Amino acid sequence: xxxxxxxxxxxxxxxxxxxxxxxxxxxxxxxxxxxxxxxxxxxxxxxxxxxxxxxxxxxxxxxxxxxxxxxxxxxxxxxxxxxxxxxxxxxxxxxxxxxxxxxxxxxxxxxxxxxxxxxxxxxxxxxxxxxxxxxxxxxxxxxxxxxxxxxxxxxxxxxxxxxxxxxxxxxxxxxxxxxxxxxxxxxxxxxxxxxxxxxxxxxxxxxxxxxxxxxxxxxxxxxxxxxxxxxxxxxxxxxxxxxxxxxxxxxxxxxxxxxxxxxxxxxxxxxxxxxxxxxxxxxxxxxxxxxxxxxxxxxxxxxxxxxxxxxxxxxxxxxxxxxxxxxxxxxxxxxxxxxxxxxxxxxxxxxxxxxxxxxxxxxxxxxxxxxxxxxxxxxxxxxxxxxxxxxxxxxxxxxxxxxxxxxxxxxxxxxxxxxxxxxxxxxxxxxxxxxxxxxxxxxxxxxxxxxxxxxxxxxxxxxxxxxxxxxxxxxxxxxxxxxxxxxxxxxxxxxxxxxxxxxxxxxxxxxxxxxxxxxxxxxxxxxxxxxxxxxxx
Amino acid sequence: xxxxxxxxxxxxxxxxxxxxxxxxxxxxxxxxxxxxxxxxxxxxxxxxxxxxxxxxxxxxxxxxxxxxxxxxxxxxxxxxxxxxxxxxxxxxxxxxxxxxxxxxxxxxxxxxxxxxxxxxxxxxxxxxxxxxxxxxxxxxxxxxxxxxxxxxxxxxxxxxxxxxxxxxxxxxxxxxxxxxxxxxxxxxxxxxxxxxxxxxxxxxxxxxxxxxxxxxxxxxxxxxxxxxxxxxxxxxxxxxxxxxxxxxxxxxxxxxxxxxxxxxxxxxxxxxxxxxxxxxxxxxxxxxxxxxxxxxxxxxxxxxxxxxxxxxxxxxxxxxxxxxxxxxxxxxxxxxxxxxxxxxxxxx
Numbered sequence: 007x008x009x010x011x012x013x014x015x016x017x018x019x020x021x022x023x024x025x026x027x028x029x030x031x032x033x034x035x036x037x038x039x040x041x042x043x044x045x046x047x048x049x050x051x052x053x054x055x056x057x058x059x060x061x062x063x064x065x066x067x068x069x070x071x072x073x074x075x076x077x078x079x080x081x082x083x084x085x086x087x088x089x090x091x092x093x094x095x096x097x098x099x100x101x102x103x104x105x106x107x108x109x110x111x112x113x114x115x116x117x118x119x120x121x122x123x124x125x126x127x128x129x130x131x132x133x134x135x136x137x138x139x140x141x142x143x144x145x146x147x148x149x150x151x152x153x154x155x156x157x158x159x160x161x162x163x164x165x166x167x168x169x170x171x172x173x174x175x176x177x178x179x180x181x182x183x184x185x186x187x188x189x190x191x192x193x194x195x196x197x198x199x200x201x202x203x204x205x206x207x208x209x210x211x212x213x214x215x216x217x218x219x220x221x222x223x224x225x226x227x228x229x230x231x232x233x234x235x236x237x238x239x240x241x242x243x244x245x246x247x248x249x250x251x252x253x254x255x256x257x258x259x260x261x262x263x264x265x266x267x268x269x270x271x272x273x274x275x276x277x278x279x280x281x282x283x284x285x286x287x288x289x290x291x292x293x294x295x296x297x298x299x300x301x302x303x304x305x306x307x308x309x310x311x312x313x314x315x316x317x318x319x320x321x322x323x324x325x326x327x328x329x330x331x332x333x334x335x336x337x338x339x340x341x342x343x344x345x346x347x348x349x350x351x352x353x354x355x356x357x358x359x360x361x362x363x364x365x366x367x368x369x370x371x372x373x374x375x376x377x378x379x380x381x382x383x384x385x386x387x388x389x390x391x392x393x394x395x396x397x398x399x400x401x402x403x404x405x406x407x408x409x410x411x412x413x414x415x416x417x418x419x420x421x422x423x424x425x426x427x428x429x430x431x432x433x434x435x436x437x438x439x440x441x442x443x444x445x446x447x448x449x450x451x452x453x454x455x456x457x458x459x460x461x462x463x464x465x466x467x468x469x470x471x472x473x474x475x476x477x478x479x480x481x482x483x484x485x486x487x488x489x490x491x492x493x494x495x496x497x498x499x500x501x502x503x504x505x506x507x508x509x510x511x512x513x514x515x516x517x518x519x520x521x522x523x524x525x526x527x528x529x530x531x532x533x534x535x536x537x538x539x540x541x542x543x
Numbered sequence: 544x545x546x547x548x549x550x551x552x553x554x555x556x557x558x559x560x561x562x563x564x565x566x567x568x569x570x571x572x573x574x575x576x577x578x579x580x581x582x583x584x585x586x587x588x589x590x591x592x593x594x595x596x597x598x599x600x601x602x603x604x605x606x607x608x609x610x611x612x613x614x615x616x617x618x619x620x621x622x623x624x625x626x627x628x629x630x631x632x633x634x635x636x637x638x639x640x641x642x643x644x645x646x647x648x649x650x651x652x653x654x655x656x657x658x659x660x661x662x663x664x665x666x667x668x669x670x671x672x673x674x675x676x677x678x679x680x681x682x683x684x685x686x687x688x689x690x691x692x693x694x695x696x697x698x699x700x701x702x703x704x705x706x707x708x709x710x711x712x713x714x715x716x717x718x719x720x721x722x723x724x725x726x727x728x729x730x731x732x733x734x735x736x737x738x739x740x741x742x743x744x745x746x747x748x749x750x751x752x753x754x755x756x757x758x759x760x761x762x763x764x765x766x767x768x769x770x771x772x773x774x775x776x777x778x779x780x781x782x783x784x785x786x787x788x789x790x791x792x793x794x795x796x797x798x799x800x801x802x803x804x805x806x807x808x809x810x811x812x813x814x815x816x817x818x819x820x821x822x823x824x825x826x827x828x829x830x831x832x833x834x835x836x837x838x839x840x841x842x843x844x845x846x847x848x849x850x851x852x853x854x855x856x857x858x859x860x861x862x863x864x865x866x867x868x869x870x871x872x873x874x875x876x877x878x879x880x881x882x883x884x885x886x887x888x889x890x891x
Contacts, residue, residue, distance in 0.1 A: 318758075320758060339757075340757055340759070341760040341762065344759075344760040350758065352755075352758060357752070357754060357755070358752075358755050358758055359755055359758075360752070360755060361747075361751045361752045361755050361756065361759075362752065363747070363751045363819045363820055364744070364747060364748060364751060368744055368748070372744075372748060372756070372759045372761070373759040373760050375741045375744065375745065376745065376756075376759055376760040376761040376762070377760055378741075380740050380742045380745050380766075381740055381741075381742075382740075382741075383739070383740045383741040426759065
């Protein structure tokens, strides 16, 4: 297969956004009759590359060759006309129309100027039959499950005689049977010679369906590999990469805490038992002691954020219980969590963190003020003191409490958010990717802060895609994979390799999660049968 | 000097105030006595006083509307609520054996306000609990409300003969029109309530980023209930003033299209319909612009048939001046001013 010329060949693709190089000289190829998987963590440049291929973004450098001719798309419609079809994670079809109407929308066969409905239905039925799908073309799309809707979207994509089919996270909300059905369709398309780009965070699925992998990291190409020739552990390592450890002294200090002071560690602050949410994360147990930093490791989509959101009261768990110092509590809203001094700092800084049009000062006092209630305003002078002291302590730039937060850089916005949470004097601080997308200096400052806070008795749940960072800061590390917790280890000299093995480990060992590692496994997670209801939410 | 100029041009209130000023000048040319204020029988009279008095209901509703808009919402039902409030007040006064007594009027006004508060809670429920889009949620009451007012008045125009009630619309107190005093008190109360407490900041926060606010523990639902209820309260007061002014409740015409004037006043005042930062001072200027516009139509002698077109033309100009494109162009002008100011400072 490799002997034939590629259907798509992208060479030296560069895309720049103001201040950021989203893609830097990336090469990417796709072959007919092959499933190609694009791998990488958040911000690696996967979606940017896809958008360059589908004409959503223009490219600043490089060439795209389709078949044998060089193309340059100025919009998605052109890419579609050239035979590149995309099915997005969120199915963007019309649930209030029939399956046939959805498949043929905008391309309905016409007779005497009006739509030939009979021909429309016939063509739709042919396309569905071509994919071996038994779906009634006259039924309403909205009556079908999300999985079926996705298959309909693929049928629609095939109607334009797609040479290239892009599936962006198609399985993220499907259960096992539905994934199997999707894979059957993908394989049949493969046999018809379609080049398929399959993006998924689930390693098991990638290894099952993909023939070829391309790994991106920080907007650069790491490499292209044949799936059977690369071990999972190597793949994960290539995705996550290694960052030069520049904070050795920090490491020693946090280690010291691990070794000494067993009594203090025994004082549990929070004890989560079997908390889970259908379709999001399977039940997990997670105890956190006072002054303890617990790292939550795993790939994007592994359930690490979902667990943090349950503990932070952002989402409601539908199973399990949470105890604080031995007392059962309900954390049904962020407000309740904050009342118990549990703060969740979202990974999505822009949409769930900062309030862009408010000043730095307002953003810092927001959570504290909300907790006090509107009728007890924090006196202007106290607000000024709070803002000034955090601006100094966290080195926020510009050091102007009246600056609008949206005008700050990512790292400074992150510090403003940290200040907001520190202002409520939390007992447990949940940091979800606090160092993503910020420069190395700010990163080091935030890491130092975490260590200092923990030394002063604050518990921290720390999530990061960078394993070195997790290992450097955490006393304990819990590992998530495919929406379940697979290990909960004491970090006494744990290595990156070990952690990667746990993150990457195949599905074969699922029943004995901790065995591969030398450390204590979690109690087995409760049975979680495939649940279409939950999965499709 | 030009730094000051740059700041003034950059202010959100710059264009609305310029507009108001231009309208004043036009009026002054057409009617030289425009600015004169005389005292007759201890009452102030003059065109400016008329503008304040006639603009009071719009301003009152616009104050409530400002807070609703700051949460990314909108309240189309204020006109209908005003009609209901007026109808309730008149019906109670008419049904009372003693329509002229201040006690009757007090009861009538309080009941009218009470019923309007219930309507505000209803709007808040639709928006905050059921999550219906504000424009649709309040459209329900906008349509249904006039019907309810009609039922209360039984399809008649209720005329009341009650001096204390009339006082609320067209009376004077300490030389000033009562309606203006009510509007001033309400405006000041709203400004103090939102800016002296944390209410204003929390409302803005919810309007700018609802999810971030929720995660920060802001009680968004309670705030939404609050602003829609307050807006209905404002509509009720405006309804009483409008009805008292003519001493008649007309279910069809009381407060007709006043929601549009109120929204316009808010927008002219520089508060974005996308929610977030709001300016009550801007709303005040906006309401004055709109009312002055109406007065201008009379002083300049524009034929009544052309009134609507004239109003639309002025509003169009304000909107163009405030549009993002114009602001961009002005932004570069402002920067060049600031640069010049910087050089000037360096030279001196």
